[in-house]
Amino acid sequence: MHIDLDRHSGITLTEQIRTSIADRIQSGLLQEREKLPSVRNLSRLLEVSLMTVFHAYEILEQEGLIERIQGKGTFVQGKSTRSSDQHKQDRAEKPSLDWQNTVADYLPRAQYWRMMQTPLLDVAKLSMAALHTSLIPTEWISKQFFQYAQVDPTLLTEYGPVQGDSKLREAVIPYFRERNIMTSPNEIMILNGSQQGIDLVASTFVGPGDCVVLEEPVYPCTIDVFRKRGATIYTIPIDEEGMQVDRLAMLCDSRPPKLIYTNPTFQNPTGTVMSARRRAQLLELAQSYHSIILEDDATSDIYFGSEPPPSIKSMDTHGHVIYLKGISKFISPGCRIGFLIADGTFIARLVGSKGISDLGSPLITQKAILPFFSSNQLKKHLPPLREKLKERRDLVLRILNRSAPKGVHWTKPDGGLNIWITLPHALNADDLHTCALKEGLSFLPGHVCYPTQQQYHHFRISFSYLDLPLLEQSVATLCRLLHDFVQSDRHSQQIMHM
The missing domain is CATH 3.90.1150.10 (Aspartate Aminotransferase, domain 1)
Structure with missing residues (x-):
């Protein structure tokens, strides 16, 4: 079992081991009745004391996540209503795959995947x-798919540019400029949803031990992405004004972050909005410490009164902000389209990273969304x-x-x-x-x-x-x-x- 331990973190090794195993259990990567390494073997693999692992297992057992059986070992505690005999019968009916447990993986957890895989047909x-189906312009989008496929069948037979369709990148310029983000087509990359943007930024700029700051609480999938990169994660609580930037400033004095992730407008999960004052302070901090701000803007278009404060990117003059804009929350989640805006060499490096990742997003979905931005359909x-x-x-x-x-x-x-x-x-x-x-x-x-x-x-x-x-x-x-x-x-x- 591979667990990244940060021996310079303020979090004890016992708690790091407990958290890593708990995350794997809660996300389904470790399944019920699965046998865990012995205390001795795990302490040897992680190069920690026997008591460190023993205490981690002890806490997990108290939390009801694992079960230690004398003479047999330590097992994931199941919450299923199925009996132990039923599990044994299931395992006996097919060849054992226990050898797979000896193959290390580098997944920290997969909480969102777990939530999506839960059978919730009648829930x-x-x-x-x-968005509910009635809120998505499905007929309009379907019509665009059909028309483009009829007019230009090559959309189904050719790869698109890695950076994205040039016409779509040009068409979104007025949309961003109305929001005071002065950009150009060369500084925009089209994504398979903004989640891909988070992953590309992490894989391009974050490595083992790099300091990454996340809001607390935070959009769950970001945790998985940065943990997978081996980052040292620090958290800054949010209040009614968003991230508490004064607490971030104190952290920067001792451990300047390489990257700061924020979802400042109608934050997921809390719905809070970072004030204009704190947005300016956050940008000033990033400039002082040469940090990257990854600004995730999923829902700023969905406001119920006055418009929210301008994006941090709109204030950025030195290229510190990488800006993500997804359309899933206000147009269509099924199209999986997002936009990344970055300046200078950042955009070239990120396009190179996307080329390694997927060779470019599907052209047909980009063309289907194009009229939303090239006409008044979005307005x-x-x-x-x-x-x-x-x-x-x-x-x-x-x-x-x-x-x-x-x-x-x-x-x-x-x-x-x-x-x-x-x-x-x-x-x-x-x-x-x-x-x-x-x-x-x-x-x-x-x-x-x-x-x-x-x-x-x-x-x-x-x-x-x-x-x-x-x-x-x-x-x-x-x-x-x-x-x-x-x-x-x-x-x-x-x-x-x-």
Whole structure:
């Protein structure tokens, strides 16, 4: 089992081992009943003391993630209702693949993959931060696909340019300039979604031991990307103004970051907006310490009142900001189109990295999206989309205000797709999620959004994916579950104090 340990981090080796194994279990990379290395073998592989591994296993066992069986070894503790005999029977029916456990991999975890792979066919997905079908211009996009395939069949038979279709790169220039991002086609690269941009920036500029700063909590997939690169991750908490830049400044004095990731506008998962003041301070810090800012802008077009502050990229004059803009959250997730903007040599290096990665994005999807930016289609699409999403947000907030129990708190986002809910500190949102799945609901447990010291009393719900009647029903059910969950905890506390 490969675990990257940072012996210069402020986090103990025991906690690093515990976190790495816990992440693998929770994301499904380590499956229930799978045997873990012995304390002796893992201590030898990681070059740490026996007691360091022993204490890590001890904590994992206390958390209910592993089970130590005298004389047999240490195993992943399953949460399945299936019996141990059933598991043994399943394993006996096919040849053993246990030899695969001896092959090291370099995956830190795969939390998003785990959430997406969970069979949720009959579950109302409050977990899904995506648009409901009725909010996506599917007929219009389908028509573009058909027309371009008919007019130019070579779109289906040829590779596109690695940097992306030149006409699309030219067509998006007015869109970005309206947002005060002064760029040119040569400084734009088209991506297979903005997630690819995060991965390309990490694979190009981040290596083992490099200092990377993430917001806390943060979009879960960024954690996986930077851990896979072997980065030393530091986290900066966010408040109602976004990332607490004063705390970042203190970190920079001792450990200047190579890269700072931020999702400053309607942040995923919390929905908060970084103030204009802090955006300027963050850029000033990056300039002082020659750091890269990776600005992930997924939902700034989805605002419900006044427009959010200008992007950090719009203030950047020295090429410190690499800017990502995905269209999944406001046009179509299925097209998997995103844009990366970078200056100077950064763009050339990133295009080279993309060439290694995939040889270029599909031309047909780029052509289908092109008319959105080359005509007034986007300007016609966005205002009604904002109104419909605001209606959904308001519906959820009304139900929460009316029906959620005391002690539960939530954000009130001015845009985006998500609401961040906080339970009393002693409660575990994972346990609530187990109850919710039995009632036909899913949400995103908050612990997956914390890179280091995980917090378990938060979760995220999205108001964009379900139709209105199901959304109303689902949030009402969630509030009922919250009442039962909080009341059960209060009853347990009373018994403990009797």
